[in-house]
Amino acid sequence: MEETEKVRTRQKQLQAFERLLDIMDDLREQCPWDRKQTISSLRHLTIEETYELSDAIMRNDMPDLKKEIGDVMLHLVFYAKIASETNTFNLADVLDALCDKLVFRHPHIYGDTKAETEEEVKQNWEKLKIKEGNKSVLGGVPVSLPAMVKAMRIQEKARGAGFDWDDKMQVWEKVQEELQEFKAELEPTSLTPPDRSKATNEFGDLLFSLINFARFVEINPEEALEKTNLKFIHRFQYMERESAKDGKILTNLTLEEMDKYWEKAKQF
Numbered sequence: 001m002e003e004t005e006k007v008r009t010r011q012k013q014l015q016a017f018e019r020l021l022d023i024m025d026d027l028r029e030q031c032p033w034d035r036k037q038t039i040s041s042l043r044h045l046t047i048e049e050t051y052e053l054s055d056a057i058m059r060n061d062m063p064d065l066k067k068e069i070g071d072v073m074l075h076l077v078f079y080a081k082i083a084s085e086t087n088t089f090n091l092a093d094v095l096d097a098l099c100d101k102l103v104f105r106h107p108h109i110y111g112d113t114k115a116e117t118e119e120e121v122k123q124n125w126e127k128l129k130i131k132e133g134n135k136s137v138l139g140g141v142p143v144s145l146p147a148m149v150k151a152m153r154i155q156e157k158a159r160g161a162g163f164d165w166d167d168k169m170q171v172w173e174k175v176q177e178e179l180q181e182f183k184a185e186l187e188p189t190s191l192t193p194p195d196r197s198k199a200t201n202e203f204g205d206l207l208f209s210l211i212n213f214a215r216f217v218e219i220n221p222e223e224a225l226e227k228t229n230l231k232f233i234h235r236f237q238y239m240e241r242e243s244a245k246d247g248k249i250l251t252n253l254t255l256e257e258m259d260k261y262w263e264k265a266k267q268f
Helices: 003-030 032-036 039-059 062-084 091-104 118-131 147-160 168-186 196-216 221-245 255-265
Strands: none
Touching: 003 032, 003 062, 039 062, 039 221, 062 091, 118 147, 147 196, 147 221, 168 196, 196 221, 221 255
């Protein structure tokens, strides 16, 4: 992009952002609903908007993605506006703190540190976070994250601290070990019935090791599972539609009859 075009684009971005701030001021002063909102009342709405953004990404729906980015951005501006009303902080404080953090965590760009690979960058990040005052490498993992995403972040942060397997085959052996331990808990003997609590623990260990293996082979387990969810929904709804076309009610079909529709669904 030519320098003049870059300047024009930046000016348009700043003007659009300033317009958003002006509108936020108007809404907070004049709209009964916006005036009533608090940081706490917006929380569940922000979570919903974040998931809608995620859905747009999974569908690769760029027009919807643009819309959802805007919705999330509105919420962030809203939080800063509410905080500014009590002189807690304002949007400038938020952005300045963000910029300071980005500069601090990228010494290979803004300092003398060398980092030639993505792995070296991640390791530097974890060391710098400790310098920032984090008592634990794992302290930055949000408690409320979904369990699978949390497992991914825990493993990534542990790797950044140097605590990790050497190669993927070691992790795969761990998966097999955890699978056998899980199976053992599900196989009752005449004297010992299955212990659901132990089986639950072993299943958790199995999932954790599978997520770890996925990381080693560069598969995002959250994305992989969501794609499977969407695939299952597509095929199940196909069964519902096609059985209805044949004058049948899906819930009245035998499993064998359902399976015929399922096999057809797999062709689409």
